[in-house]
Amino acid sequence: MIDQTTLWTVIVGLGIGSYALRFAFLGIVGDRPMPAWLLRHLRYTAVAILPALVAPQVVWPAATGGDPDMPRMAAAAVTLVVGLLTKNVLAAILSGAGTLFGLLWVMG
Amino acid sequence: MPSTTAKKHSTSRAYWTGFADGTPFLLVVAPFAMLFGVLATEAGLNVLETLSFSAVVFAGAAQFTALQLMQENAPTAIVLASALAVNLRVAMYSASLTPWIGAAPLWQRALAAYFTVDQSYACSIVQFEKEPQMTVPQRMAYFSGVLSPIVPLWYICTVLGALVGTQIPDNWALDFALPITFLALVAPMLRTAAHVIAALVAIVVSLLSAGVPYSLGLIIAGTIGMMAGAQAEVWLERKRSGP
Numbered sequence: 352m353i354d355q356t357t358l359w360t361v362i363v364g365l366g367i368g369s370y371a372l373r374f375a376f377l378g379i380v381g382d383r384p385m386p387a388w389l390l391r392h393l394r395y396t397a398v399a400i401l402p403a404l405v406a407p408q409v410v411w412p413a414a415t416g417g418d419p420d421m422p423r424m425a426a427a428a429v430t431l432v433v434g435l436l437t438k439n440v441l442a443a444i445l446s447g448a449g450t451l452f453g454l455l456w457v458m459g
Numbered sequence: 460m461p462s463t464t465a466k467k468h469s470t471s472r473a474y475w476t477g478f479a480d481g482t483p484f485l486l487v488v489a490p491f492a493m494l495f496g497v498l499a500t501e502a503g504l505n506v507l508e509t510l511s512f513s514a515v516v517f518a519g520a521a522q523f524t525a526l527q528l529m530q531e532n533a534p535t536a537i538v539l540a541s542a543l544a545v546n547l548r549v550a551m552y553s554a555s556l557t558p559w560i561g562a563a564p565l566w567q568r569a570l571a572a573y574f575t576v577d578q579s580y581a582c583s584i585v586q587f588e589k590e591p592q593m594t595v596p597q598r599m600a601y602f603s604g605v606l607s608p609i610v611p612l613w614y615i616c617t618v619l620g621a622l623v624g625t626q627i628p629d630n631w632a633l634d635f636a637l638p639i640t641f642l643a644l645v646a647p648m649l650r651t652a653a654h655v656i657a658a659l660v661a662i663v664v665s666l667l668s669a670g671v672p673y674s675l676g677l678i679i680a681g682t683i684g685m686m687a688g689a690q691a692e693v694w695l696e697r698k699r700s701g702p
Contacts, residue, residue: 353502353504353529357529357535358504358529361529361539362508362511362516363515364539365516365518365521365522365525365542366516368539368542368543368546369516369517369521369543369546370572370573372543372546372547372549372553373549373572373573373575374553374572376550376553376557376561377556377557377560377572377575378565378569380557380561381557381562381565382562383561385558388689391689391692391693392685392686392688392689393555393557394692395653395654395684395687395688395689396551396555396584396685397555397580397648398649398654398658398661398684399657399658399683399684399685399688400548400551400661400677400680400681400684400685401581401644401645402641402642402645402658402661402662402684403664403677403680403681403684404577404641405637405641405642406662406665406680407666408635410666414635426639427638430639430642430646433643433646434644435646435649438646438647440480440483443639443642443643443647444643447639447642447643448639451635451639
């Protein structure tokens with residue numbers, strides 16, 4: 352059982368902290384010009400951090416207790432390839448999901 | 460004034476484009492929010508506490524982390540530090556969105572900051588890069604469009620999960636909805652060699668640093684990936700303009 356003081360300290364503290372993280376640049380920097388080197392790094396934020404976020408989940412999925420899983424890896428590969436070839440996000444999602452459910456079903 | 464009408468028209472079109480782009484995320488957000496509701500109830504939180512948690516913090520992964528650590532009776536400071544570390548990536552999202560919407564009024568930016576999450580960031584950055592001629596109000600309209608279907612469902616499903624308190628069947632494999640959606644969003648963004656290098660380096664480093672505690676491996680991998688992309692860009696430009 353979590354005690355009430357801890358719970359509310361965490362809720363409020365985490366709320367303020369998370370907001371501060373998000374407000375830092377958007378709110379304080381605003382439309383002030385940022386140096387070229389920083390902008391150059393920011394151009395790669397999405398393509399670096401989103402794959403880094405999912406890579407461990409693809410290789411060691413929590414659902415299998417961290418054991419590498421062929422249907423999940425195949426689904427990830429299909430999603431990536433279809434996305435690269437078609438540049439169509441929805442087509443990539445659907446083919447990835449189709450691969451995952453198809454293989455899970457085939458493999459029982 | 461035809462120009463005003465045209466502008467208004469395209470702002471509302473930007474909103475609805477965002478709405479359409481945000482809608483597929485319902486499949487990710489609904490089970491994720493319900494799962495939080497279920498786990499929070501199992502940890503002894505009541506419905507009001509669970510909803511407050513989701514509404515005040517509004518960051519799924521950080522909430523799961525905090526809940527887990529509180530159940531393990533970790534010291535409050537450790538709970539806060541770990542959950543914030545998990546959420547450090549949103550500071551990078553905020554920085555990355557700033558060149559695009561930094562000129563919006565402060566109250567809009569203050570609101571956007573609260574709503575900067577994986578889904579709104581990922582959709583927006585794809586759209587802003589694809590159509591750089593969009594105006595700042597159009598970008599804000601698109602951003603709020605993405606959030607419109609997602610946010611109400613985030614709250615509602617948290618409450619549903621807390622009320623129902625049953626597990627989602629494991630064989631739905633919903634754990635994999637998130638990886639698939641993010642890979643699908645990233646693939647079309649890999650336009651140049653520098654983007655591919657950034658992604659590959661980030662993936663390799665994130666796998667190597669998976670054992671680093673408090674999800675700091677993600678921040679390390681993201682930062683090194685960004686540095687690799689930026690460096691590759693400089694190098695490729697120099698090569699092109701060179702002899």
